Amino acid sequence: MxxxxxxxxxxxxxxxxxxxxxxxxxxxxxxxxxxxxxxxxxxxxxxxxxxxxxxxxxxxxxxxxxxxxxxxxxxxxxxxxxxxxxxxxxxxxxxxxxxxxxxxxxxxxxxxxxxxxxxxxxxxxxxxxxxxxxxxxxxxxxxxxxxxxxxxxxxxxxxxxxxxxxxxxxxxxxxxxxxxxxxxxxxxxxxxxxxxxxxxxxxxxxxxxxxxxxxxxxxxxxxxxxSEADVSQSAFDPDLAEIGQGALVKLVYVGPQARQPALADAIRQFDLPINILHGRLTRTRDAAIGELYVHVPASGEPLAGVLAYLAERDIASEILRQG
The missing domain is CATH 3.40.50.300 (P-loop containing nucleotide triphosphate hydrolases)
Structure with a gap:
C-alpha cells in the first residue's frame, strides 16, 4: 500500500x-x-x-x-x-x-x-x-x-x-x-x-x-x-579538526538563545579554556539557528557537567568526537 x-x-x-x-x-x-x-x-x-x-x-x-x-x-x-x-x-x-x-x-x-x-x-x-x-x-x-x-x-x-x-x-x-x-x-x-x-x-x-x-x-x-552540506561549503571540516585531548562538540542555539553569554558563563563556571573552532548561522522561516563547533578540553564527568549546564539554558549539544 x-x-x-x-x-x-x-x-x-x-x-x-x-x-x-x-x-x-x-x-x-x-x-x-x-x-x-x-x-x-x-x-x-x-x-x-x-x-x-x-x-x-x-x-x-x-x-x-x-x-x-x-x-x-x-x-x-x-x-x-x-x-x-x-x-x-x-x-x-x-x-x-x-x-x-x-x-x-x-x-x-x-x-x-x-x-x-x-x-x-x-x-x-x-x-x-x-x-x-x-x-x-x-x-x-x-x-x-x-x-x-x-x-x-x-x-x-x-x-x-x-x-x-x-x-x-x-x-x-x-x-x-x-x-x-x-x-x-x-x-x-x-x-x-x-x-x-x-x-x-x-x-x-x-x-x-x-x-x-x-x-x-x-x-x-x-x-x-x-547540516553536512552547509559545513562542506565552509572551510571547516569537523572530521579533520585537531582537538588533542577532550571533545569536539556541536552546540545549537535557536533564536534569542544566541544573544545569551551561556558559553562564556560555562568557561567561567568550570574554569575550562573552551575553544570556538567554527560557527555558522542558518535560517528557517520562523527563526535563525546558530551552530558552534567547540573544543572542550575535558572528558567524563567534567564534560557532562558542561553540557548539562548548557542544556539548562536550552542549548542542545552533540559530542562529535573525543580525543
Whole structure:
C-alpha cells in the first residue's frame, strides 16, 4: 500500500512541506490531494469538499481551485509562454479578454516580461518553472501543490523559485503544499513539515522544532544531510579538526538563545579554556539557528557537567568526537 493511515491537517495559508525519500509515498499522497487518486478508505477534505466522496462534476470544479506544478514542468512545447498560461484559462471557459488580461498579470507576477512569445525550448529551467507557476495560478486557486518543483534546478535557481513561492504565499495567502526530498527546501520557506516513510507520516511539527529536535531516524538523516552540506561549503571540516585531548562538540542555539553569554558563563563556571573552532548561522522561516563547533578540553564527568549546564539554558549539544 503506497499510503497507509495518513492523518494530516494543513491550515489555510500555510506553506506545508511533505518530505521523504523515493518510495515513501509522497507522489501518491499529492495525487490524493488533487483527486487524481481515490483512497480505499477515509477522506480527503480540501476546503469544504471531501474529494473522496465528490462527483465527477465536483472534482472538475475543485481542480480549478487546486493548482499544480511539477518537477519537469509539463509545459506544452508547441505553445508559447503566453499560450501555455492561457491554456488553463481556456479549459475553465474564460473569454478572450479575460484570458489576455490575466496572462499579462501573471507574466509580470512571475518575472517573465519580454518572454511572452518564447517557446519552452528557448527557456532556462527556472523560466520554465515560472511558466508552470503562472499556469497553476491562472484560475486563482486556493491551494498550490508542488511536486518536487525544484529538484531539476540548480541551487541558485532553486532559491529564486522558493523566494517567488514565498512572495506568492505572503501576497495572496495561498496555501502551498511542497512535496520534496530536499530538507533545504523545507527549511527555507515552510511553516510546518510532515516526514513520510514507507507510506506513513512518521513525524510532523513546526519546521524549527523538527529541524532542531528531530525524533525519528529518517528525520535525523535529513537534518544531518543538510547540516553536512552547509559545513562542506565552509572551510571547516569537523572530521579533520585537531582537538588533542577532550571533545569536539556541536552546540545549537535557536533564536534569542544566541544573544545569551551561556558559553562564556560555562568557561567561567568550570574554569575550562573552551575553544570556538567554527560557527555558522542558518535560517528557517520562523527563526535563525546558530551552530558552534567547540573544543572542550575535558572528558567524563567534567564534560557532562558542561553540557548539562548548557542544556539548562536550552542549548542542545552533540559530542562529535573525543580525543
Amino acid at each position: 503506497a499510503v497507509d493511515a495518513v492523518d494530516l491537517d494543513i491550515e489555510r495559508g500555510q506553506i506545508y512541506g511533505i518530505i521523504g525519500y523515493s518510495g515513501a509515498g509522497k507522489s501518491t499522497l499529492i495525487r490524493l490531494l488533487n483527486g487524481l487518486e481515490q483512497p480505499d478508505s477515509g477522506s480527503v477534505v480540501v476546503g469544504d469538499l471531501d474529494l473522496a466522496k465528490a462527483s465527477s462534476r465536483q472534482l472538475r470544479q475543485a481542480r480549478l481551485k487546486i493548482g499544480m506544478i511539477f518537477q519537469h514542468f509539463n509545459l506544452l512545447w508547441s505553445r508559447t509562454v503566453a499560450q501555455n498560461i492561457a491554456f488553463a484559462l481556456e479549459i475553465a471557459g474564460a473569454d478572450k479578454a479575460q484570458i489576455a488580461a490575466r496572462v499579462a498579470e501573471l507574466i509580470q507576477l512571475v518575472g517573465l516580461e519580454g518572454r511572452e512569445d518564447a517557446y519552452p525550448a528557448q527557456l532556462s529551467g527556472g523560466q520554465k518553472q515560472r511558466v508552470g507557476i503562472a499556469r497553476a495560478l491562472a484560475n486563482r486557486p486556493d491551494v498550490l501543490l508542488c511536486d518536487e518543483a525544484t529538484s531539476a534546478l540548480d541551487p541558485e535557481t532553486t532559491d529564486a523559485i522558493l523566494d517567488l513561492l514565498l512572495d506568492i504565499n505572503r501576497s495572496f495567502g495561498l496555501t502551498i503544499v511542497l512535496i520534496t526530498h530536499e530538507m533545504h527546501v523545507v527549511r527555507r520557506i515552510c511553516d510546518s513539515v510532515a516526514v513520510m516513510e514507507e507510506g506513513r507520516i512518521v513525524e510532523t511539527g513546526k519546521v524549527l522544532d523538527v529541524f532542531t529536535h528531530p525524533r525519528q531516524k529518517v528525520t535525523q538523516r535529513f537534518v544531518r544531510q543538510v
